[in-house]
Amino acid sequence: MVDTVEVNPVIYGEDDPGMPQEFRDLLVRMLEHHMENTTNPHYTELLNKLWSRGMSLLPTEKLKVTYARLMQQEVEHGVITSRILSGLGRGPVNQEIKQYLFHLPWDTFCDMAFFNALGDRVGCYIGETWEGVRYAPLMNVADRLHKDEIFHATFGLNNLKRICSTPDGLAEANEKVKIWWPAALDMFGSSVSAFSDKYVRWGLREKDNAALRLKFATETRPLLEAMGIAVPSDNANRRFL
Numbered sequence: 001m002v003d004t005v006e007v008n009p010v011i012y013g014e015d016d017p018g019m020p021q022e023f024r025d026l027l028v029r030m031l032e033h034h035m036e037n038t039t040n041p042h043y044t045e046l047l048n049k050l051w052s053r054g055m056s057l058l059p060t061e062k063l064k065v066t067y068a069r070l071m072q073q074e075v076e077h078g079v080i081t082s083r084i085l086s087g088l089g090r091g092p093v094n095q096e097i098k099q100y101l102f103h104l105p106w107d108t109f110c111d112m113a114f115f116n117a118l119g120d121r122v123g124c125y126i127g128e129t130w131e132g133v134r135y136a137p138l139m140n141v142a143d144r145l146h147k148d149e150i151f152h153a154t155f156g157l158n159n160l161k162r163i164c165s166t167p168d169g170l171a172e173a174n175e176k177v178k179i180w181w182p183a184a185l186d187m188f189g190s191s192v193s194a195f196s197d198k199y200v201r202w203g204l205r206e207k208d209n210a211a212l213r214l215k216f217a218t219e220t221r222p223l224l225e226a227m228g229i230a231v232p233s234d235n236a237n238r239r240f241l
């Protein structure tokens with residue numbers, strides 16, 4: 001259950017001596033675990049993979065131009081995270097990307113579409129929902145980051161619609177969803193996370209992990225089913241219930 005102790009509504013600035021230590025520690029922890037960080041060599045490696053696979057798999061030049069804009073934003077997100085951490089006195093990060101969705105193979109255009117449609121859509125629910133955070137440097141970029149994630153997820157959903165418009169494409173999507181759907185749900189982390197409630201208390205998350213996962217599944221499932229995709233049970237092939 002979320003701690004009901006009221007938190008001081010003051011918005012803290014960079015180098016603010018009045019910032020509570022618990023809030024600072026949680027903020028640093030969240031951002032150091034946030035994969036989008038251009039000081040993190042593992043993120044650079046991921047960007048290289050996403051760029052090369054995207055340019056190879058996208059079927060039209062128009063889609064490649066749109067994807068280039070998406071990738072530019074991904075780099076910018078990494079710069080933003082690294083700058084905010086620097087303002088908190090934390091230097092370069094070397095954190096492996098633990099969410100296994102980012103290590104799944106991109107063999108086809110359908111894999112890529114699911115990656116953006118589901119993986120980036122998760123970002124709309126957890127990684128970029130910081131409008132209520134009490135730290136000005138993060139609050140000031142929250143709206144922009146959230147809009148970027150919506151663009152990325154919409155790009156993926158539109159690509160999925162394109163794929164599902166043919167019998168062969170729909171058949172492939174119905175196989176691939178068995179891999180990508182549980183991986184997306186697992187991105188929310190464990191439902192019994194020791195940090196989940198604290199993040200909510202300090203405005204770093206809108207809801208706890210379990211509630212965010214349920215909201216994502218409830219709102220995303222109909223979008224896929226409208227394309228003819230048979231979405232599996234939310235418990236099927238999961239690693240983090």
